[in-house]
Amino acid sequence: MNIKGHTIKDGCVEGEALVLTMPFSFLGDFDLTTGRINDLHDQAGASISGKILVFPSGRGSTTGALIGFYACLFKTGPLGMIVREAEPVIAITAVMNNIPMMDRLDIDPLAVIRTGDWVRLDASNRVVGVEKKMALREAG
Numbered sequence: 001m002n003i004k005g006h007t008i009k010d011g012c013v014e015g016e017a018l019v020l021t022m023p024f025s026f027l028g029d030f031d032l033t034t035g036r037i038n039d040l041h042d043q044a045g046a047s048i049s050g051k052i053l054v055f056p057s058g059r060g061s062t063t064g065a066l067i068g069f070y071a072c073l074f075k076t077g078p079l080g081m082i083v084r085e086a087e088p089v090i091a092i093t094a095v096m097n098n099i100p101m102m103d104r105l106d107i108d109p110l111a112v113i114r115t116g117d118w119v120r121l122d123a124s125n126r127v128v129g130v131e132k133k134m135a136l137r138e139a140g
């Protein structure tokens with residue numbers, strides 16, 4: 001399945017999806033040293049490290065962009081981000097830290113992408129490819 005959308009930060013990455021149903025902030029929603037989501041989130045204990053992070057929106061402080069920078073240095077941040085609607089803080093986090101990011105997809109990403117699906121985020125060409133986890137198991 002391919003879904004068109006709006007590019008916030010160009011680039012092309014692919015990896016396993018981690019889907020959050022709650023808004024996400026780099027400030028306080030995960031452990032910077034491990035990449036693990038905190039206990040107040042719906043995916044508590046899951047790691048954002050090396051994942052395509054899918055979530056409804058960002059929230060919170062401008063300090064989040066700096067935390068995102070440290071997450072990139074520590075290699076605990078996401079490969080890419082897909083959001084329903086980017087707000088300024090999460091958008092600047094992506095741009096400042098060279099994290100490919102898209103929003104405003106033609107189909108709600110939280111309705112079609114599940115944790116564990118394989119996602120190709122091609123923000124340079126404004127398209128998200130999704131291979132369902134079930135299809136991956138059947139192929140393997």
